[in-house]
Amino acid sequence: MEKPKFYQLTKNERLATLVEQGILNQTDAEFLAAAQPLSDELAGNMIENQIGQYQIPLGVVQDLLVNQTLYQVPFAIEEPSVVAAANNAAKIGRINGGFVTESSTRKMTGEVVLVDLGDLKVAQDWVSCNNDLLFEVAQAAHPSIMKHGGGLRAITVAIIDQRFLKLTLQIDTQEAMGANIVNTICEAIAHAVQQQLGGTILLSVLTNAAFEAVVSASVTINPATLATSTLSGEVIATKIIAATDFAKVDVARAATHNKGIMNGIDAVIMATGNDWRAIEAGAHSYAARDGAYQPLTSWQWTAQRQLQGRIELPLPVGMVGGSIGILPTVQINQRLLNVQSARELAGIIAAIGLAQNLAALKALVSDGIQKGHMALQAKSLAIAAGANDRELTQLLPLLLTAPHLNTAIATALLAQLRAENK
Ligand code: NDP
Numbered sequence: 284m285e286k287p288k289f290y291q292l293t294k295n296e297r298l299a300t301l302v303e304q305g306i307l308n309q310t311d312a313e314f315l316a317a318a319q320p321l322s323d324e325l326a327g328n329m330i331e332n333q334i335g336q337y338q339i340p341l342g343v344v345q346d347l348l349v350n351q352t353l354y355q356v357p358f359a360i361e362e363p364s365v366v367a368a369a370n371n372a373a374k375i376g377r378i379n380g381g382f383v384t385e386s387s388t389r390k391m392t393g394e395v396v397l398v399d400l401g402d403l404k405v406a407q408d409w410v411s412c413n414n415d416l417l418f419e420v421a422q423a424a425h426p427s428i429m430k431h432g433g434g435l436r437a438i439t440v441a442i443i444d445q446r447f448l449k450l451t452l453q454i455d456t457q458e459a460m461g462a463n464i465v466n467t468i469c470e471a472i473a474h475a476v477q478q479q480l481g482g483t484i485l486l487s488v489l490t491n492a493a494f495e496a497v498v499s500a501s502v503t504i505n506p507a508t509l510a511t512s513t514l515s516g517e518v519i520a521t522k523i524i525a526a527t528d529f530a531k532v533d534v535a536r537a538a539t540h541n542k543g544i545m546n547g548i549d550a551v552i553m554a555t556g557n558d559w560r561a562i563e564a565g566a567h568s569y570a571a572r573d574g575a576y577q578p579l580t581s582w583q584w585t586a587q588r589q590l591q592g593r594i595e596l597p598l599p600v601g602m603v604g605g606s607i608g609i610l611p612t613v614q615i616n617q618r619l620l621n622v623q624s625a626r627e628l629a630g631i632i633a634a635i636g637l638a639q640n641l642a643a644l645k646a647l648v649s650d651g652i653q654k655g656h657m658a659l660q661a662k663s664l665a666i667a668a669g670a671n672d673r674e675l676t677q678l679l680p681l682l683l684t685a686p687h688l689n690t691a692i693a694t695a696l697l698a699q700l701r702a703e704n705k
Contacts, residue, residue, distance in 0.1 A: 289345060290367070301343075301619075306355050311615040315341070321610070329606065341554060341612065342366040343619065344547075347373040348381030349500070349634045356635060357616040358550035363659030365546045368642035369635060375645075376638055379504045384630030390436060390495040391461040391599055393452040393469040393488065396443075400482035403442045409480060410440040410450060417472050421452075424471030428464050433457040435468060447485065450476065453495055458625045460558060460601035465489035491564035493597040494572070500633035501593040502641070503585060511649050520590040522648035523582050523641075530578040540578045540640070541570055544594065547639030551632050555620070556613035557600045565597040580640045594637040598629035660688055668693040674700060 289297060298316055301307040307315075320326075320336050327333045344356040344366060356373075358366050376382055400406045410417070421435035428434050433455035443449050450472065456464050466488055473487035506516035509523075530540040545566060552559045570577050580594045602625045607613055622628045646652050661682040662675065668690065670678050674697065681696050682688060 290370075297343075301355070307615075307619060311618060314611065314615060325609065329609065339553075341616075342550075344369040344373055344635070344638075346377060347631065347634060347638065348377045349631050350384055351381060354621070354631055355619050356551055356631060357554035357619050358547070359553035360546070360550040362546065363663055364656050365550060365639070367659075368646070369547050369639050372638035372642035372645075375504065375508055375641065376502050376634075378508050379502060382500045382502045382634035382637060384498060384500045384633055386496075386498040386598075386626055386629060388495045388497075389455070389599075389626055389629075390453045391456050391465045391493055392490050392495055393454060393465040394490050395450040395452065395469050395473045395476065395487040396485040397448045397473070397476060397480070397482040398446060398485050400448055400480055403445070403448055406448050406476075406480045406482070407440050407442055410438070410448075410476065413479075414438055417475060420471050420475040421454075421468045425464055425467050428454075428456065428459075431457045433464075438472075448476075448482070456599075456601075458602045459604035460561065460599050460625075461604070462489050462558070462561065463604070491561050492568040492572075493561075493565045493599040494569065496565075496597050496599040496629070497569070497595060498598045498629045498633040499593060499595040500630065500637045501591065502634075502637060504590040504592070504641075506588070506590050509590070509645060514649050519645060519649055520582075520584075523590065523592075523644045524584065526644055526648055527578055527580065527582045534576045537570070537576050537578050540580070540643075541566065543643035544579050544636045544640045546643075547635040548596075548598075548632055551635055552600065554613070554616045555600065555628065556605060556607040556610050556616075558605060562598065562600070565599065569596050580637060582644070592637055592641060594633055594640065596633065596636065598632050600629050600632065601625055602628060657683060657688065661693075664688060664690060664693040665697070668697045670697055 289300065292300065295316055298307065298312040302309055302312045326336055339359055339361040342358045342360065344358055347354045347356050358369065360366065417438055418435055422429055435452060436455050437453040439451045441449050452469060452472065454461065454465050454468055469487035469489065473484045477484050506520040509516035509519045511519070530537040545563065548562065549559045552562050566579060570579050579596050580592055582590060582592045585591050601607060602617070620631065622631065661679055665675055665678045665682060677700055678697055682693055685692050685696065
């Protein structure tokens with residue numbers, strides 16, 4: 284008999300396979316199998332007014348090849364079909380030599396804004412001439428980031444709208460995402476500037492438009508590897524390029540194009556304890572950086588008639604800080620991924636974004652999105668209608684051949700099944 288595929292196994296069998304393959308250790312596998320909630324003490328200390336816990340499933344995308352290393356990527360996501368699609372694209376990527384990532388700088392940016400300053404030009408000159416003093420203030424405000432090899436790297440100053448004095452701080456936050464580090468330094472510098480120049484501090488905080496932490500990933504695909512039973516790879520590749528060109532001129536499409544990318548990115552961001560609101564804000568502000576909202580990926584032909592895809596977006600993720608060191612599942616996910624640095628993690632996440640985009644575009648321009656979703660949608664409807672595991676196997680074939688997929692039909696078919704089974 285043929286060996287069952289990973290997705291055909293039960294959860295415990297999947298965990299046992301990962302242990303056998305040396306990807307997970309036994310203790311981590313047992314922790315995941317037990318699916319323990321957080322202790323009330325921990326959960327209650329993490330947020331205010333805690334009244335419970337909210338669960339979503341954790342899946343894994345297998346063998347994503349990035350910079351010639353294979354990664355097992357944890358996905359925390361509630362939406363069906365995202366993990367399956369990412370696995371599919373990971374396979375296409377693997378056959379084609381994998382994803383290649385690049386990141387130049389990895390700094391966070393902070394903004395300090397003062398108003399009510401008498402002479403803005405004099406204030407601007409003072410900041411420009413007193414960088415040394417402000418660097419000392421930053422160091423005193425957060426000495427520990429200096430010990431980790433980071434800290435303030437640059438200050439620029441500008442007059443905005445003849446009203447605001449804005450200092451832009453570039454801060455190296457090393458292995459942390461760095462919001463707290465940046466905010467601490469920004470506030471200290473704001474007070475130092477105010478002490479010298481007067482005026483009012485309007486705000487001092489990081490910007491989530493982390494354009495100094497941009498990461499890119501690319502993949503080059505032989506179109507033949509995209510072929511389906513009905514369409515040639517050449518046709519699919521041509522349509523993927525055209526669909527992306529369309530997203531460049533149609534904001535309604537660009538939003539959905541990017542949502543598909545964020546399906547994968549957010550799932551890894553969540554699984555690794557990072558701040559998905561920060562990543563979302565950064566991604567969409569980057570997509571609109573030139574004034575018009577654009578797709579985050581591009582697809583084109585190479586001179587050798589290969590399909591080349593590229594993604595570029597800010598990914599200021601952390602390996603430490605925030606809830607990362609607190610949540611046990613996040614620690615397990617870091618071990619599952621086997622990443623050593625925030626930069627490496629950001630590269631994998633960029634590759635996942637590109638893979639997710641490839642899977643969505645391929646489905647969209649070939650069979651349509653719904654075909655692949657039908658079985659999963661039917662399953663969600665059946666579960667929502669109250670079907671148990673045994674009933675699911677009987678109900679799903681009925682639902683998939685029903686004229687429509689909706690709650691009313693799922694409920695009616697389940698009732699009919701129960702009556703017949705009595
Ligand atoms: P933390 O302040 O929790 O963590 C950073 C700390 O980790 C450092 O100060 C340092 O402290 C420690 N650390 C240990 N090793 C390293 C290393 N190698 N490199 C860097 N730091 C190290 O979090 P962040 O500053 O990263 O902020 C992230 C949190 O802020 C997230 O929870 C986010 O949700 C939240 N946030 C986000 C905002 C936004 O996005 N707009 C706004 C405000 C908060 P030490 O040396 O003392 O151990």
